[in-house]
Amino acid sequence: MKILFCGTAAAEAWPALFCACAACQRARALGGKDVRSRAAYMLDSRVRVDFGPDSNLHHHRYGLAYERLEHLLVTHSHADHWFPMDLQYRRPGFSVVPETPLHVWGNEKVEAAFVAVNGEDWSLYALEFHRIAPWQPIDLGEGLTATPVLAAHDRSEECVNYRLEQAGRVALLGHDTGWYDEPTWEFLSQRPLNLVALDCTYGPRDHRRGHLGCEGVVAARDEFAKRGALAPDAQVIATHFSHNGGWLHEELERFFAPHGILVAYDGLKMPL
Numbered sequence: 001m002k003i004l005f006c007g008t009a010a011a012e013a014w015p016a017l018f019c020a021c022a023a024c025q026r027a028r029a030l031g032g033k034d035v036r037s038r039a040a041y042m043l044d045s046r047v048r049v050d051f052g053p054d055s056n057l058h059h060h061r062y063g064l065a066y067e068r069l070e071h072l073l074v075t076h077s078h079a080d081h082w083f084p085m086d087l088q089y090r091r092p093g094f095s096v097v098p099e100t101p102l103h104v105w106g107n108e109k110v111e112a113a114f115v116a117v118n119g120e121d122w123s124l125y126a127l128e129f130h131r132i133a134p135w136q137p138i139d140l141g142e143g144l145t146a147t148p149v150l151a152a153h154d155r156s157e158e159c160v161n162y163r164l165e166q167a168g169r170v171a172l173l174g175h176d177t178g179w180y181d182e183p184t185w186e187f188l189s190q191r192p193l194n195l196v197a198l199d200c201t202y203g204p205r206d207h208r209r210g211h212l213g214c215e216g217v218v219a220a221r222d223e224f225a226k227r228g229a230l231a232p233d234a235q236v237i238a239t240h241f242s243h244n245g246g247w248l249h250e251e252l253e254r255f256f257a258p259h260g261i262l263v264a265y266d267g268l269k270m271p272l
């Protein structure tokens, strides 16, 4: 399986909409890896994690074919990860979509946000909704399972990260979380991960509530290692960056390189 990092920014993207800060101005001037869209991932062409307002941009930029999507895993209801408005275009008259439904997996708030915009009949859009439960694996076919683990993010809903497993290889997509609570650390313990993506919203600022920064990513990596949750070949990747952090791609790389941690950018493709 290949994991494509479609977007690697926090909510406002980077350069942020409307923003005149120095970090956004530098990103506009530099372009390339410093231009970041809202966080989401593709697992090959069948499974997507999160569906934010940049989903159509990803579709064009990476030559994706969403008509082939079978599963959409949603982490939480924040608008940068869940933009149900665009799903209305699956209705007849807007798009010609395959009859087999696209399975959407999410929590109560994800469901409510969809219903508020599109109504209660998911089948109108050839969609089938499934409520997730933390720690309960989801069978995505072709030997791939996704297990939602509790994130430490917005306490008003059950935000999750997904632990993905296929053919004995395991990845954790850990964006939109601060320092995990003990049940999550325990769940992940003693089961080695091969790839870990971790939230780095705060950049050089060391906060660990709701999100993480650079120091938090290193500390989380060490915690995984301590708990036997990192395979010897494990690749740790920092992602979900905010312009408010201020460090551009090169500065982030300078910090992370000595720790052996990779800095994600839009379009990064990692084999699992």
Ligand SMILES: [Zn+2]
Pocket: 010, 011, 039, 078, 080, 081, 176, 240
């Ligand atoms: Zn986010």
Ligand SMILES: [Zn+2]
Pocket: 015, 016, 019, 020, 021, 022, 023, 024, 025, 243, 244
């Ligand atoms: Zn800015």
Ligand SMILES: [Zn+2]
Pocket: 076, 078, 153, 154, 176
């Ligand atoms: Zn969020």
